[in-house]
Amino acid sequence: MIMTTWFITGASDGIGRQVTERLLARGDRVAATARRPHRLDDLAAAFPGLLWTAALDVSDPAAIRTVVDRAFAELTTIDVIFSNAGRAAFGAAEELTDATVADQIAVNMTGPIHLVRAVLPHLRAQGGGRIIQNSSMGAQISSPGGSLYHAAKWGLEGFLESVIGEVAPFGIGVTMVEPGTVRTGFGAAMTIAPGLDAYAGTPVGQIRRSIEGSGGNLTGAAPGDPARVAAAIIDAASATPAPRRLVLGSDAYQAVHTALTTRLTELRAGEHLAATTDFPS
Structure with missing residues (x-):
């Protein structure tokens, strides 16, 4: 196997850590970045x-820009x-x-946008090279209380669609x-906004009570295996051509399929109206 070199953000936890560990174990080089890089000291010693x-x-x-330029x-x-x-x-929007x-826009949307802009001249x-953006099924679906997270993910994918x-x-x-x-541990690090009484009996309030009842263990029963x-x-990085999207998890597939099917049905329902706004033939 030919050694490859990866640049990874958020490498100290979760999926980023799992990818970093697997790459190092198979002999690849990794430029691993994180807000607290000392949490990678054990891997530096092992590899x-x-x-x-x-x-x-x-x-x-x-x-x-500074870190990307130095890494290259x-x-x-x-x-x-x-x-x-x-x-x-x-939290509800208000x-x-x-x-x-x-913070949500900076970390989940404009940060990744700036990263792509910084690496493109080098690539x-x-x-050539490959850019893999860890997005979310939340870029295709939405749920009450997640407005800013969804906004950032949807916006980021719109940017990448054009960049492709x-x-x-x-x-x-x-x-x-x-x-x-x-x-x-992604869910445990979630920022939860103080609730307004007006939303207590709404879907936002119901989801909030579920989150609070979990004691911070929001993903303990999740179907997704971080190692898989x-x-x-990692396998997607060598796929040719690069897959535009990689939906991972049975829950993600079902949720995204339902969302896209629903949107297509709604689009078709408006076909006649759309045509009525053209200039007469």
């Missing part, structure tokens, strides 16, 4: 010479960019604070990964 680390908060565009300068070639960092927030709104210069066509001539492939619920999710992501 000397294969792990490059740096502190990175993806909500800081200047830091993204020191490692020369990076084959795969795995944009994985992210976090969730829960319950969310301004700070939470800004073009080296003659822009960079294909340079040998750069892009894949959006849409996992369902996976047994990681990581393996599927």
Whole structure:
């Protein structure tokens, strides 16, 4: 097997950690970034010479450019960019604070956008590469209380849909990964907005009580196996052509299928009306 080099954000936890561990175990190099890179010290000791680390908060565009430029300068070639960092927030739209709104957009949408913009000149210069964005089934569906998380994921995928066509001539492939619920610590790190009494009897209130009743263990019974999710992501990096989307998990497949089918039915119902707004033939 030919050794590849990956650049990973959010590498210290969850799916990012699983992908990092698997790559190192098979002899690949990993440029692993995280807000707390010391949490990767055990891997650096276990795999000397294969792990490059740096502190990175993806909500800081200047830091993204600096770390990306340094990684390419020191490692020369990076084959795969795995944009994985992210976090969730829960609350009705009017319950969310301004700070939470800004954080969700910065971490889940504009941060990954800035990462893609930072790596593209390097990937073009080296003659190609692969960008894998860890998105979510939440980029295709929505649920009450997740408005900003969904907004960021939907927006990010819209950006990538356009970028796919822009960079294909340079040998750069892009894949959006849409996992369902996976047994990681992702849910435990969720920001939960203070509730308004007006929403107590609504779907938002019902979901809030479910979250509070879980004691922070939101993904303990999730069907998704993080090790298998990581393996599927790694395999996708060598698939030709690059899969546009990778839906992972039976729950994700069912939810996305239902959402797309419903939207198509609604679209077809409006076909006649759409035609009535054209100039007369």
